[in-house]
Amino acid sequence: MIEAHDLTKRYGSKTAVDGISFTVQPGRVTGFLGPNGAGKSTTMRMIVGLDRPTHGTVTVNGRPYAEHRSPLTQVGALLEAKAVHTGRSARNHLRAIAATHGIGDKRVNEVISMTGLDTVAKRRVGGFSLGMGQRLGIAAALVGDPQTLILDEPVNGLDPEGVLWVRNLVKYLAASEGRTVFLSSHLMSEMAVTADHLIVIGRGKIIADGPVDTVISEATRATVRVRSPQATDLAARLAGPAVTVTPAEDGLLEVHGATAAEVGEIAAASGIVLHELTPLQGSLEDAYMSLTSEAVEYHSAALPGEESRHAGAHAAATTTGEDAR
Amino acid sequence: MSTAVATEPHRHATPLKDQKLGFGHLLRGEWIKFWSVRSTTWTLSIFLIATVGLVVLISLAFVNVPSPEEGGPPEGTAGNPLDPLSIAVTLAQLAVAVLGALTITSEYSTGMIRSSLTAVPKRLPMLWSKAIVLVVSVFAVAVVAVAIAMALQWLFFDSQGFSVDATDPEIIRPLVGTAVYLATIALFSYSLGALMRHSAAALATVLGVLLVAPILFSAIPWKPLQQAFPFLPGVAGQQFTQTTEQLEVAAASSGPGVVDLTAWAGYGVLIAWIVVILGVAAVLLKRRDA
Numbered sequence: 001m002i003e004a005h006d007l008t009k010r011y012g013s014k015t016a017v018d019g020i021s022f023t024v025q026p027g028r029v030t031g032f033l034g035p036n037g038a039g040k041s042t043t044m045r046m047i048v049g050l051d052r053p054t055h056g057t058v059t060v061n062g063r064p065y066a067e068h069r070s071p072l073t074q075v076g077a078l079l080e081a082k083a084v085h086t087g088r089s090a091r092n093h094l095r096a097i098a099a100t101h102g103i104g105d106k107r108v109n110e111v112i113s114m115t116g117l118d119t120v121a122k123r124r125v126g127g128f129s130l131g132m133g134q135r136l137g138i139a140a141a142l143v144g145d146p147q148t149l150i151l152d153e154p155v156n157g158l159d160p161e162g163v164l165w166v167r168n169l170v171k172y173l174a175a176s177e178g179r180t181v182f183l184s185s186h187l188m189s190e191m192a193v194t195a196d197h198l199i200v201i202g203r204g205k206i207i208a209d210g211p212v213d214t215v216i217s218e219a220t221r222a223t224v225r226v227r228s229p230q231a232t233d234l235a236a237r238l239a240g241p242a243v244t245v246t247p248a249e250d251g252l253l254e255v256h257g258a259t260a261a262e263v264g265e266i267a268a269a270s271g272i273v274l275h276e277l278t279p280l281q282g283s284l285e286d287a288y289m290s291l292t293s294e295a296v297e298y299h300s301a302a303l304p305g306e307e308s309r310h311a312g313a314h315a316a317a318t319t320t321g322e323d324a325r
Numbered sequence: 326m327s328t329a330v331a332t333e334p335h336r337h338a339t340p341l342k343d344q345k346l347g348f349g350h351l352l353r354g355e356w357i358k359f360w361s362v363r364s365t366t367w368t369l370s371i372f373l374i375a376t377v378g379l380v381v382l383i384s385l386a387f388v389n390v391p392s393p394e395e396g397g398p399p400e401g402t403a404g405n406p407l408d409p410l411s412i413a414v415t416l417a418q419l420a421v422a423v424l425g426a427l428t429i430t431s432e433y434s435t436g437m438i439r440s441s442l443t444a445v446p447k448r449l450p451m452l453w454s455k456a457i458v459l460v461v462s463v464f465a466v467a468v469v470a471v472a473i474a475m476a477l478q479w480l481f482f483d484s485q486g487f488s489v490d491a492t493d494p495e496i497i498r499p500l501v502g503t504a505v506y507l508a509t510i511a512l513f514s515y516s517l518g519a520l521m522r523h524s525a526a527a528l529a530t531v532l533g534v535l536l537v538a539p540i541l542f543s544a545i546p547w548k549p550l551q552q553a554f555p556f557l558p559g560v561a562g563q564q565f566t567q568t569t570e571q572l573e574v575a576a577a578s579s580g581p582g583v584v585d586l587t588a589w590a591g592y593g594v595l596i597a598w599i600v601v602i603l604g605v606a607a608v609l610l611k612r613r614d615a
Contacts, residue, residue, distance in 0.1 A: 049446040050439055051614040066446035070345035077443055085362060085437040092361035093440075100354035100444045102344045140440060144344075 001026055001180055002047060006056035009042050016042040018204035024182045029174045031195030032184035035292050039204040040184040044152050048077050060148055072101045072144030078151045081133040086126030090117055090136050093125060098143045107143060115139040130157030148180040155190060167194045188288035202292045219287035224255040224263050227276035234272050351454040359458045364427050372420035373470045379413035380474035388485045406489045407499060410474060411566055414503055418510050421463050422531045425514030428459050430524040442615045449607055452519060459515055464508035471503050495568055502565040513558055513599050519606035535559040555586050558598045564591025
């Protein structure tokens with residue numbers, strides 16, 4: 001179990017992590033989701049004591065990571081794939097790490113074959129591809145057979161088979177063995193199929209913390225697109241406490257909080273002509289965008305033709321972002 | 326390349342009980358790290374070859390010095406059979422200095438330090454165990470280098486009366502002292518590496534201190550520099566590689582007001598440098614984000 005309380009990290013005047021508190025429970029996979037620069041890696045580094053919190057505390061199984069007598073059997077961490085001496089072979093890298101805890105070569109060989117590194121284990125790490133480096137990082141995290149696994153972007157650079165393997169591994173460790181698994185990603189789709197629980201972070205603050213289904217359904221509110229020559233009139237009649245209406249372009253409205261049937265009935269009751277009435281299902285990406293759009297550190301310029309969709313996501317964020325908090 | 330992975334995600338073939346972080350385990354881990362990179366074998370091989378080769382070559386030059394009648398130096402000023410080793414070590418020490426610095430800075434330049442500190446979150450035990458492995462390894466190789474060099478000197482030049490008597494206690498101290506000095510210089514360099522965390526910066530500083538500073542300090546005719554000269558880490562430490570007789574000869578020619586350190590005092594000065602630098606490095610290691 002990982003418990004963070006009021007965890008804060010500042011680098012100079014920049015606040016990377018801003019007073020976050022959360023708990024990662026054993027027996028389930030907890031996803032840590034957020035855009036680049038949101039504070040995921042900094043938080044994970046603070047858990048294993050690589051970064052010192054500016055204030056606040058974080059404990060693993062009841063005590064700070066550094067206080068454990070056997071850190072590597074408590075926590076296995078993959079924080080960045082290339083935290084490896086490039087001149088050393090993969091096998092010697094693992095042997096050296098294992099030896100610090102008195103773990104023998106037998107276990108090293110086990111994790112090598114478990115991560116599919118057998119054929120390259122004797123090669124120097126400098127020549128490894130991103131995916132191989134990632135497998136080595138996972139092997140290093142597993143070598144102590146830890147109670148708690150912390151993986152920062154574990155599927156980065158992995159081939160589809162590797163992605164599937166990581167997914168099955170973490171699910172197995174959490175569900176069947178009751179271990180604590182905390183993994184970060186900036187990919188909502190990956191989280192949706194891997195995690196049981198989600199903690200969403202943006203700009204150093206927690207935006208959402210709950211079961212995956214709940215977080216997604218709260219973030220993806222059903223949207224109805226309706227086109228009418230009397231759009232302004234219709235918008236006025238639709239608007240209510242639970243319903244937000246966003247004019248997208250001339251004669252086109254995006255309605256949140258009402259079903260297509262309700263919109264149609266209100267229009268009929270008021271004698272308003274409709275040219276289009278389309279229920280839109282919120283996608284995972286929309287949910288993610290709406291959760292984090294306010295909190296994205298590095299915005300990309302919108303492509304031509306994408307403005308309307310972007311505007312919609314922004315408008316949704318103003319409401320759902322507040323709800324989630 | 327096969328990327329096949331085990332279909333069964335996790336196995337418990339090896340029960341991992343009573344395995345914990347201990348200093349003995351840590352030494353073992355650092356030992357594997359030290360000997361599994363090429364820079365270690367490269368620098369130690371260069372050191373070994375340089376020491377042995379230079380001792381033989383310089384000894385050859387010494388025995389071929391012309392006699393005073395043929396215009397050579399006056400009797401008694403040339404010809405201590407320990408001199409070739411001293412000169413060889415002045416150069417060959419650079420190899421172990423490079424090794425000492427790289428032992429720690431390469432972890433920073435490659436990112437390995439984050440893996441190391443995750444395994445040893447208290448951090449300082451890693452700094453100490455790495456230092457111990459370095460010192461023990463360099464000392465062992467230096468003993469071998471000195472032994473081979475002295476054996477070859479005896480083999481080739483004993484007939485010309487140019488060799489050392491390795492059973493003479495007066496000679497054993499400088500011979501062992503040479504190996505001790507080399508291990509200590511490696512540690513000095515390691516301390517600077519731990520402080521600077523950057524290979525190029527640490528190497529430039531170490532080479533500056535060991536090579537350039539002695540030349541500058543003795544060449545510039547400014548009293549404070551000349552008085553500070555004996556306290557330079559390399560200069561002070563090398564006192565330990567000299568016989569008492571050699572030190573007395575050197576002291577006789579040193580300028581007025583310049584301190585003449587004994588072998589042990591000189592070594593003490595080098596240790597003091599290390600204590601200060603490694604102490605600051607340890608405090609910073611504990612405090613800084615990795």
